[in-house]
Amino acid sequence: MILIARTDPDAPKHKGISYFLVDMKTPGISTRPLIDMMNNHGFNEVFFENARVPRDCLLGEENRGWYMATTTLDFERSSIGGAVGARKMLEELVAYTRNTRLNGHRLADEVRVRTRLADAGVEAELGRLLSYRVATLQARGQVPNYEASIAKLFNTDMQLRMAKSGMEIMGLYGQLDHRSRWVPLRGRFERQYLWQTGLAVGGGTTEIQKNIIAMRGLGLPRG
Amino acid sequence: MDFHFSPEEESFRQSVRYWLKDNLPEDWEGDRFSRNAENRSIYKDFAKRLATKKWVAPHWPVEYGGLGLSVIQQLMFNEEMSYANAPIGYSSIGVGWAGSTGIVYGTEEQQKKHLDAITTANRTPAPTSPTWRRGPYATATITSSTARRSGPPGPTTRTG
Structure with a gap:
């Protein structure tokens, strides 16, 4: 230890x-x-x-x-794991909405669901690029600073939104424990929703990341 | 400006992806960072498999048991591991924090002792108390502790 x-x-x-x-x-x-x-x-x-x-x-x-x-x-940096995890969740969610019918039509046909998924798709891609930016700076021998805070902050919030979107699209089934026989997608979204709360603390809380971005990224005075 | 990864980098990514398919339990759905007792043998087995590829800490320099991967390869490796939900709870503290700091600040003896054990997945996790029970925790009454130096002062290690 x-x-x-x-x-x-x-x-x-x-x-x-x-x-x-x-x-x-x-x-x-x-x-x-x-x-x-x-x-x-x-x-x-x-x-x-x-x-x-x-x-x-x-x-x-x-x-x-x-x-x-x-x-x-300083060894925890790019937050790439979160960005990738969100992309995988999105892919699963898309497949779920294609294969699940509610009141005679597929979930994927519902406008409400489609726009939600489109938003999530943009966010997941953005999160990945923010992580790539951090790695690119490191590959060039530069030290990522507020850029790493941006990636961490965005990816943490984005994963939470992804988990929440999934749970809402699944309706009440989305809240089931992963051991339930009726749980969709093996309960990954419900678990992610709970796990995400901790990720907003670990590795520097959301508030700390915002402070770093404000001071070092935007040049604002220390609050 | 070309934003694509090089063919070598892409082929490295593919090799990680295929290897993970072959080496994770079929239909794997465990948590990446947990140390749950029920999956402990899976975590350990998987860590051992990573070790045979020198993939426990592939970004560490070769002399410390890594492969000296570039930052971009490390990024790809982490991406594939995360996508596959590959468990790293067995080694995450050692690789991500303790070992990496040891590379920077450790003496040669400390590095020998710890880094090899990490990269070969050759350590046994400390046992947790068998008497714990789920539910509200007994609140510890100890709010502070003291330590006392004993024995003669030793040599001080210089840091960079």
């Missing part, structure tokens, strides 16, 4: 923090799963009770951990 701990209590806030790589099997470390609202186990509460962390677990220079942690966060 990555452990970022204060090692100099008297230093100013960004100084005096160190970065450790600690073996989770160290005696004294125990975990308790945090099961999220998708019934997923992705996080744990971690407890340290008289755990000994040997010096060779220290990464880099003592008390410089904050600056290394910002390097760690």
Whole structure:
């Protein structure tokens, strides 16, 4: 695990923090799963009770951990996974509306559904291009900055809209749990809808991304 | 200006796509990042398969167990993995955060110890407490903790 701990209590806030790589099997470390609202186990509460962390677990220079942690966060960038996930969901949704009949006609024939899907198609493509832009900057040896925030912000919101569109098009079936025998598309949209809430927090919250875009992208003063 | 990817890049993308078709369980519908116990053997098996291709961290330099992929190849790889919903919960922290930071700041010994285990998918996840139960969580009463240095001060690693 990555452990970022204060090692100099008297230093100013960004100084005096160190970065450790600690073996989770160290005696004294125990975990308790945090099961999220998708019934997923992705996080744990971690407890340290008289755990000994040997010096060779220290990464880099003592008390410089904050600056290394910002390097760690720089590794998450293009948000391409979200853009691609949305495209796949859209393809599934399109197939579903072609194959599902309601009141004597296909869902895909309904204007309301068609315009919704067209909007979603534009958004999914836009999200992909925003992610490509970040990767292109990296490929040229430049450091993406607010461009990465734009991609993250847009793709997160876009995936949520995609999940919501899917659930609405499916009507009440869209809300079924993925284990239900009546659930369409294996419940992917309902799961995505729940999962997306967390993605608006992880990797820098939506509010933080907007701050970065405002300050570094638009040159606005610090709020 | 030509916005297309090169033929080599496109053929790399195809190779990833076909490989994923052959190596993911048929009709795979698990969550990409979860560590759910029910699918643990699938995650591990898939991580091992990735490791045989050096695809756990293919963008890492060759000397650290990667293939030194270009940024564009890495983008394509991630795109295909995501499209196939390929699970990476087994290695995501190691590859995405801990290991990558270790490449930048770690000593040679630290890199040997951790990076190889990550890229070969040769580590066992720490056990979680067997006594947990679903439902409201017992709120921990500990709100802060302290640590104490013991033993002699060691050499300080320089960072760049």
